[in-house]
Amino acid sequence: MLTTPQVAKRAREQLVEVTRLAPDTVSSIRREEDGWHVALEMVEMKRIPDSTDMLATYELLLDAEGNLLQYERTKRYLRGQVEEK
Numbered sequence: 001m002l003t004t005p006q007v008a009k010r011a012r013e014q015l016v017e018v019t020r021l022a023p024d025t026v027s028s029i030r031r032e033e034d035g036w037h038v039a040l041e042m043v044e045m046k047r048i049p050d051s052t053d054m055l056a057t058y059e060l061l062l063d064a065e066g067n068l069l070q071y072e073r074t075k076r077y078l079r080g081q082v083e084e085k
Contacts, residue, residue, distance in 0.1 A: 002064075011038040014068040018071065022042065023041075025040070026038065026039070027041055036061070036063075041057055042056050044056045054078060056077075057074050057076075
């Protein structure tokens with residue numbers, strides 16, 4: 001059985017391979033019945049200053065062995081953008 005850090009690493013590596021984007025952070029990991037749900041923040045466009053970088057949230061579904069089954073970009077935003085909830 002995979003540990004949470006192993007799932008994070010596998011998710012990051014596989015999404016980088018598919019998108020060729022630079023990873024920023026893992027924002028969530030959730031174990032589900034048949035696998036894992038992972039949200040990753042990726043740098044879509046590097047800018048100067050860094051606070052204006054364009055980031056995106058990607059939602060991934062991995063099977064129990066950590067293999068990428070599907071992914072979807074769910075949000076784009078500027079690094080310095082503050083979101084109120």
